[in-house]
Amino acid sequence: MTEEQGSRGAGGRPVATTHAAIEQATFRLFRERGFEGTTLDDIAREVGVSRRTLFRYFPSKNDIAWGQFDRTLETFRETLATMPEELPLHEAVHRAVVAFNVYDEHADPPHRERMHLILTTPALSAHSVHRYADWRAVIAEYVAARRGLAPTDPLPEVVSQVALALALSAYTLWLREPGPSLRRRLEDALLDLRAYLA
Amino acid sequence: MTEEQGSRGAGGRPVATTHAAIEQATFRLFRERGFEGTTLDDIAREVGVSRRTLFRYFPSKNDIAWGQFDRTLETFRETLATMPEELPLHEAVHRAVVAFNVYDEHADPPHRERMHLILTTPALSAHSVHRYADWRAVIAEYVAARRGLAPTDPLPEVVSQVALALALSAYTLWLREPGPSLRRRLEDALLDLRAYLA
DNA sequence: AAAGTAACTGCACCGGGTGCCACAACGGAC
DNA sequence: GTCCGTTGTGGCACCCGGTGCAGTTACTTT
Numbered sequence: 136m137t138e139e140q141g142s143r144g145a146g147g148r149p150v151a152t153t154h155a156a157i158e159q160a161t162f163r164l165f166r167e168r169g170f171e172g173t174t175l176d177d178i179a180r181e182v183g184v185s186r187r188t189l190f191r192y193f194p195s196k197n198d199i200a201w202g203q204f205d206r207t208l209e210t211f212r213e214t215l216a217t218m219p220e221e222l223p224l225h226e227a228v229h230r231a232v233v234a235f236n237v238y239d240e241h242a243d244p245p246h247r248e249r250m251h252l253i254l255t256t257p258a259l260s261a262h263s264v265h266r267y268a269d270w271r272a273v274i275a276e277y278v279a280a281r282r283g284l285a286p287t288d289p290l291p292e293v294v295s296q297v298a299l300a301l302a303l304s305a306y307t308l309w310l311r312e313p314g315p316s317l318r319r320r321l322e323d324a325l326l327d328l329r330a331y332l333a
Numbered sequence: 334m335t336e337e338q339g340s341r342g343a344g345g346r347p348v349a350t351t352h353a354a355i356e357q358a359t360f361r362l363f364r365e366r367g368f369e370g371t372t373l374d375d376i377a378r379e380v381g382v383s384r385r386t387l388f389r390y391f392p393s394k395n396d397i398a399w400g401q402f403d404r405t406l407e408t409f410r411e412t413l414a415t416m417p418e419e420l421p422l423h424e425a426v427h428r429a430v431v432a433f434n435v436y437d438e439h440a441d442p443p444h445r446e447r448m449h450l451i452l453t454t455p456a457l458s459a460h461s462v463h464r465y466a467d468w469r470a471v472i473a474e475y476v477a478a479r480r481g482l483a484p485t486d487p488l489p490e491v492v493s494q495v496a497l498a499l500a501l502s503a504y505t506l507w508l509r510e511p512g513p514s515l516r517r518r519l520e521d522a523l524l525d526l527r528a529y530l531a
Numbered sequence: 532a533a534a535g536t537a538a539c540t541g542c543a544c545c546g547g548g549t550g551c552c553a554c555a556a557c558g559g560a561c
Numbered sequence: 562g563t564c565c566g567t568t569g570t571g572g573c574a575c576c577c578g579g580t581g582c583a584g585t586t587a588c589t590t591t
Contacts, residue, residue: 146556146557146558146559146566146567146568147556147557147558147566147567147568147569148554148555148556148557148567148568148569148570149556149557149568149569150568150569150570151569151570174545174546174547175546175547175548176546184570184571185570185571185572186547186571186572187549187570187571187572187573188569188570188571190547190548190549191569191570194548195547195548196546196547196548224529225529225530257463260462261459261460261461261462261463262459263459263462264458264459264461264462265455265459287509289502289506289521289522289525290525290529292502292505292506293498293499293502293522293525293526293529294525294526294529296498296499296501296502297495297498297499297502297526297529299498300491300494300495300497300498301491301494301495303494304487304490304491304494304495307490308487308490311485323487324487324491327487327488327491327492328491328492328495328530329530331422331423331488331491331492331495332423332526332527332530343536343537343588343589343590344535344536344537344588344589344590345535345536345537345538345587345588345589346536346537346538346539346585346586346587346588347537347538347587347588348537348538348539349538349539372576372577372578373577373578373579374577382539382540383539383540383541384540384541384578385539385540385541385542385580386538386539386540388578388579388580389538389539392579393578393579394577394578394579
């Protein structure tokens with residue numbers, strides 16, 4: 136449930152809802168009526184707040200689907216930071232990516248439902264570019280730090296783009312049919328790439 | 334200028350404009366007022382048609398920026414199809430990607446301006462996911478055909494995603510500063526990836 | 532001149548998103 | 562208990578992209 140309201144500054148009107156509550160109500164509606172079939176008025180009514188208030192919690196309808204992704208990015212950054220220096224760069228990045236994606240397997244709403252929604256809804260898959268850019272920036276920073284480069288240099292750019300490409304392939308295949316685990320899909324994607332380039 | 338109106342069926346009111354005319358007027362306005370600062374009413378006025386008519390030529394404001402991309406995809410498909418069978422798969426894909434992107438270097442509006450607009454405007458870079466998906470599908474089909482797989486199998490999926498990743502890296506670097514040519518950037522991206530994985 | 536046809540226009544409407552301001556609900560000071 | 566500062570909420574007006582529909586315009590054919 137991930138309680139919110141930690142360390143609320145003194146005074147002021149109490150909040151009427153939480154990110155988590157909005158997220159859950161929203162997913163419930165998306166499940167029933169689909170993404171396009173659900174208006175922000177519907178969500179506001181379901182949550183019990185005004186439409187205007189929704190925008191104080193999420194900057195757009197699209198963003199609700201990603202929840203507080205920026206929070207989990209912090210975890211990702213830490214995971215990368217704690218990778219042993221001895222590990223080859225590609226190995227460190229790969230392990231961190233796997234750890235990051237296997238991590239919130241039991242999130243709420245469930246990982247699979249969220250990713251399925253995102254990857255099959257046109258508006259969401261388009262909007263997600265911005266979340267992916269944030270994710271890539273984390274990788275680019277790590278690569279740049281380890282190689283003494285700027286995050287805007289060629290290598291960090293290429294590595295972060297390719298890492299995303301592999302992750303997206305893995306997710307697409309994983310969501311299409313309930314065969315191998317996501318972890319397995321991620322491993323296989325890398326193997327396929329290596330075999331392809333060899 | 335790419336004249337349109339080839340083989341117009343008999344009868345009916347003549348067209349009031351062309352895709353090319355709309356594209357040019359639009360880029361002029363984007364250059365002056367920016368993407369967000371330009372409304373569809375502005376464009377319609379500039380072109381000399383009604384707002385409603387714009388939607389008969391382009392499905393959305395975003396799509397104007399890509400022009401008739403689907404046409405150029407046909408070229409891409411043919412380029413791939415004529416690659417020698419003897420060439421290793423990765424080599425064939427790579428050469429086709431390079432040829433495709435160096436091809437319309439002298440397009441109108443200019444290649445560089447278009448790509449800069451697309452990659453720096455948030456709404457456009459998000460929307461472009463759909464064009465990229467079309468582009469990837471062409472690659473996936475080729476890979477599938479050569480390997481006797483379905484386009485939805487792992488290898489075609491991974492290869493098309495990675496090819497896009499490399500292309501996007503190359504474009505990003507190419508647009509950021511006027512150093513090496515786009516062709517060079519594409520070559521280097523692949524070299525960087527190989528070095529990274531080695 | 533009339534009929535047929537294809538494209539354009541105008542209008543009403545929907546939904547996401549924003550700026551602005553008034554108001555509600557709390558805690559603290561006295 | 563009252564007043565005050567604080568902070569989130571609510572309502573409203575408005576902008577803009579996008580769609581459905583119905584009517585009109587301009588050309589070709591017979």
